[in-house]
Amino acid sequence: MxxxxxxxxxxxxxxxxxxxxxxxxxxxxxxxxxxxxxxxxxxxxxxxxxxxxxxxxxxxxxxxxxxxxxxxxxxxxxxxxxxxxxxxxxxxxxxxxxxxxxxxxxxxxxxxxxxxEHLDYAVSAYRQLVHAQTKSPSFSKYCFRFHSIAPFFQRWRSVGDLQLALxxxxxxxxxxxxxxxxxxxGLPFKEMHLGDRNPSIGGNLLVYKLFANRLGMEGLTYAAMRELALAEPRFRSAFFVSDEAAASLRANSKYNASIEVELGLPPLKSWEKYRKLPDLETLESDFEHISEATRTQFDEEMLTKAKRSQRVFVLSPDVLQ
CATH class of the missing domain: 3.40.50 (Rossmann fold)
Structure with a gap:
């Protein structure tokens, strides 16, 4: 059968x-x-x-x-x-x-x-990468690695009828x-209020985890950060990207070009309404709160490096380290 x-x-x-x-x-x-x-x-x-x-x-x-x-x-x-x-x-x-x-x-x-869309995907996936793994690249280094997705489409078309959607x-x-x-x-739809089951971390929680990755902090679990992000909106928020930087990336994006061939131009989102990272106004108090909530301990070195990390979260081809 x-x-x-x-x-x-x-x-x-x-x-x-x-x-x-x-x-x-x-x-x-x-x-x-x-x-x-x-x-x-x-x-x-x-x-x-x-x-x-x-x-x-x-x-x-x-x-x-x-x-x-x-x-x-x-x-x-x-x-x-x-x-x-x-x-x-x-x-x-x-x-x-x-x-x-x-x-x-x-x-x-x-x-x-x-x-x-390229930048929409990158902002979300970058936060997930830092959350789920021990990697800690700059956002620019992560974002500029995206290439054409056309070969991916071609591979899956060899398997079956590929149906794409934005x-x-x-x-x-x-x-x-x-x-x-x-x-x-064609499945029967039944409404169930499940919410976001897997939020990407954001705000100073993202900063905390990135430097935890860089400094080899132990004991910071995925589940603890997930619960904190679900409980507090500022810890699942995206971060500021200037419209100018976004336009520059998109103008040369082979990733977007390959999607446009298949589905037309994707909607273009702005991130200028979000706060820049690190959010220095609340960084120290947020670190203390995150430390307590996740039962981990940061030190002065981690806090100092985090305070100076603006370039890590800036989108620019000049910031690829």
Missing amino acids: TFKNVTLHIGRHKSGTSSLQHWLGLNRETLADNGVLYPLSGASNQIAHHQIAEALKQNATQDVMAIAEDILKERKGQETLLLSSEAFQNLEDLDGMKNMLAHLGAENVTVICYVR YHRDLLKNGDIIEDFCEKT
Whole structure:
């Protein structure tokens, strides 16, 4: 027994994936009753299929095929299989994916991918990078590394029918990623107020984590920062980027040019209303508050370096260190 249709949701990162995946996980039974299997197999967290993505990335063929067999065992007559993981976007070699789909008997494969405008994506993804990893590049160094995304589109078109969409609140159905995805896939939409499941950190919390990364602070957990960002809006806020710097980046953006070929010119957002980082007015008190909330300890060196870090958060081709 195999699947007539397979839908792959591949992200991209920071396009409402966590909220969508939680909704899909919570509505597994409803989806199954409507002929769509959103399997538990390959989703070790019961939400998203990152386990499949990791096995494919590691070329762990036996693991991939074992998961595929488990998916087939879950099938109770559903003709459509739905898999979701933003980690799929990181796969360079898609032969393993194609082999898995063949093993599942996929007749029709649809690949759904939401993309964001260059600077919009960079502002969000940079904050996520600092939050989730131990890296600490300047914003400029991170932002100017983006190249054309056309090869990515080409790779995924070799897998199935690639359906692209811009991730922007004004363009999503009723401003909602879940409702928009349901409309694109024909899934029954059921409103659930899930909120932002994975906010990017911001404000002086972003400054704190960046210098924690640079100085090797231990004990600062992703979950503690996530809870702080959810509780206090200033700790999930974006940061100031001048319109002049934004225009300069966009004028030479091969990333945006490749998106425009597919979807037209994406909406252009301004970040001039946000506060510059570090926010010196509250930096010391914020550091003390963050230290207490996350049960970590900063020292005078970290605070001093943070006070002098304006260039880290400036967008300029002259600041690439």
